[in-house]
Amino acid sequence: MAAWMLTGFLSFLFLLEGTVLQDLAPQAWGSPFVWIPQPVTSGIILLSLIQGRKAGLIYGLCFGLIHDLVFGQVIGVYAFSTAAIGYIAGQISRQFVSGPIVALCATGICQAVHLCMVFGWYRLFNVTQIPWEESMIYHIIPSVLINTVVAYPVYRGVRWIVGRFHPHSLQLFE
Template sequence: MKKGFVAFLLILFLLEGSVFQLLLPQAWGSTFVVIPQLVVSGILVISLYLPKRYVLMFAFSFGLLHDIVYGPAWGVTAFALAAVAYGTYLLANHFPPFVWIVGVAIVLGQCCYTLLVYGWYRLFGFTNMPFLFSFMTHIVPTLVFNAISAYPIFRFIHYVYMKKRNRQVVFDTIIR
């Protein structure tokens, strides 16, 4: 099952870097900038179901992959994604994975991730954009887009997880 999640996250990584770049508002000349973060949504959803070590391993490795391919510095996205995924994992231990709880957790996780990355880039001087302008033209449209695109990701991962879980329950009852 973990190999399937890795393959799914790789597909999301490829989609956010290729297909979605042609469909976003900045490609059509808009002043609003949407940054697709499908892998972040996928890792936040996976953190609701998998153990802590897998969540941190997936988050750090895909964050480092994102840093190598897109980032100006290595480790910024890896740290931010691992921290947010761990926070979502801790939140998931207190609540059952209802749809509205997952939605709130993903929106909070996306917001924390985006603010962490912006803060690190601002600290290291990779961006000089003022916070209010960045918040209105980059962060809010990004959060709206990623919250909407996280729902199908959640439904797919939930379906795969429940299918695997039901198959395991049936197998365990046959064995006993």
């Protein structure tokens, strides 16, 4: 039951990412700063912190592939990078004592690595011609900051779902 609830919650975040959050982004108002909303990636990172690297890898691969099919210009970039970040976040949870602050810090770091990986793949395939410095200042840093703030409600949602159906999984997060 928890898997269905988590899949539904992440699907809701995916719909939110593609619709409402696009209108709230600063680039919609003409700002040079770009926010790449990624609440699904935050949810996968937080889920893998709680349930482990295997769950992060599977959910990351599935939702990354869906992202590639719906929004992507190159199929496989988000699938690979989101699965890798889910796995890395699952490894982080095995190395550190977990808590809300560690979860949000890990989310910020993993978001930064994820966006850098996607930018690297897009530069490799010549999908983007933006220089590294410009991408870092105008795209990656603002996206990481805002996505880390948005990750807190996602953290509460994932924690509630997992706590409701698997309370023994949250012992480290109390």
